[in-house]
């Protein structure tokens with residue numbers, strides 16, 4: 001029997017409900033995380049889309065910044081979508097100077113990178129390890145892109161065409177996954193299923 005991993009969704013701000021539903025249908029037990037005790041109980045964490053500077057502020061208010069950094073440094077599997085990607089990054093361009101981030105993924109991201117004309121758009125993406133023959137409809141909402149990746153960061157997807165062609169929009173480094181787009185707002189559960197597998201694999205590595 002495959003054990004059910006317990007995955008938390010950081011529930012300070014953003015599209016928490018959508019991630020809970022997506023994780024649930026991808027086979028995880030999904031719970032909201034607002035307190036350190038809840039954070040302690042999870043096998044993986046999702047940081048949702050929303051507004052990264054607000055989320056950063058609330059992490060401090062709820063006393064979660066240090067505990068979350070500590071669990072991430074200890075190898076807790078994490079997935080961030082959009083603002084969540086920004087929160088996980090080691091370096092952020094175009095943010096507020098007082099915004100704190102979690103430094104769990106060796107990338108440089110640019111906030112609101114796609115500019116005015118294409119602030120919100122959709123495109124079909126191929127994502128390494130996630131999509132096979134059928135690409136995924138990806139929804140971008142005032143999204144960041146990844147401007148630089150460090151050693152050990154795998155690029156999983158790039159924008160295929162249009163003014164932002166070639167921009168990196170999905171990455172993985174070890175136990176940390178991030179996408180510029182929002183798979184939680186479509187019915188496609190493949191990114192969440194991929195993350196649930198990452199969490200399972202960490203808990204129960206092959207003998």
Ligand SMILES: NC(=O)CC[C@H](N)C(=O)O
Nearest residue numbers: 049050051052082083142
């Ligand atoms: N949809 C999103 O999560 C947008 C992210 C937002 N622009 C930020 O900077 O945090």
